[in-house]
Amino acid sequence: MSESVDIEQYKIKSEPYYEAVGNELNLYASAYEVRMPLMIKGPTGCGKSRFIEHMAWKLGKPLITVACNEDMTASDLVGRFLLDKDGTKWQDGPLTTAARIGAICYLDEVVEARQDTTVVIHPLTDHRRSLPLDKKGELINAHEDFQLVISYNPGYQSLMKDLKQSTKQRFGGLDFDYPEEDLETQIVTKESGVDKETAKKLVQIAHRARNLKGHGLDEGISTRLLVYAGQLIAKGVEAEAACSMTMVTPLTDDPDMRDTLNAAVQTFFG
Known part of the structure; x- marks a missing residue:
């Protein structure tokens, strides 16, 4: 027999701030009603994880999050x-814990995991809703409240790092992207504590940088980084230094690209 699990430790006690971009809240709620496995796709730092936390809180369900990586084994997911x-x-x-207690299990950046690891989720994502523990000789029938959610960044897809079609076609999907300018300004203002005018400047810099994706940058500036910049500015850090630290240095080591990004910062804060 497995030891009893304190479900409350996995419940989110206070509402995570999340601004809806479209009808994703209703779509997720409907998918949860039928326990549809869900795939959340979108660029880094656009709010995927925050959205899942918000929905788990809204539905009053425990949430177990796994940050996937290339060294993760099936035993890391299932047990040993x-x-x-x-x-x-x-x-x-x-x-296994999520399947037993009826939690939402969120596998973040699932394509980072090896394909032989992701195969273990297959029986949980079809009519069987079960998880065989081969090493233990036990078959777990998932709790009626259990749902599996995975996320990944399509920008990092490659032939070596992508989900098999046999995995993809077990999930419904929601596309995420960075919010439009006014909404992103509202989010940065709320999350960082800066005034709306400063938040708008940060967002405009990000929009310029996102146009460089595929033209020197692998990724644009995420909403998360804008919040970091705003937090520093709100604490009295000079705006150009805050932007350099959060919106330039993390993105690239290329001197020319850094000059381009710094020039955008100076356009708004110089």
Whole structure:
């Protein structure tokens, strides 16, 4: 028998701030009603994880998040036997825990995981809604409240890092992108504490940088980085220094591209 799990530790106690861009709140709620597995696609820092946290809070469901990486094994997701003073003891992985207690299990940046790892989610994402623990000789029938959600950034797709069609076609999908200018300004103002005029300047710099994606930049400036910049400015850091630290240095090491980004910053804050 597995030890009882404190479900409350996985529940989000206060409302995560999230501004809807379209009808994604209603679409997700409807998908959850039928426990449809969901795929959330969008660029880095555009609000995917915050959206899932917000929906878990709104629905009152526990949320277990897994940050996927290329070293993650199937055992990291499902569980393994561990040695202790009494011998061996089974330790559930996060996916198994979520299936048992009826949590939303969120696999963040799932394409980072090896394909042989992602295969373990297949029986949970079709009519079976089950998880075989081969090493333990147990078959878990997922709790009726369990839902699996995965996310990834299509900008980083390649033949080596993409989901198999046999995996993709088990999920409904929601596309995410950076909000339009007025809404993003509102988000940056709320999240960082800067005034609306400063937030608007940060957003306009980001829009210029996003036009450089594929032309020297792998990714544009994320909403998350704009919030970081705003937080520093709100604390009294000089705007150009704050922007350089959060919106230029993290994005690129290319001197010419940095000059281009810094020139955009100086246009608005110089």
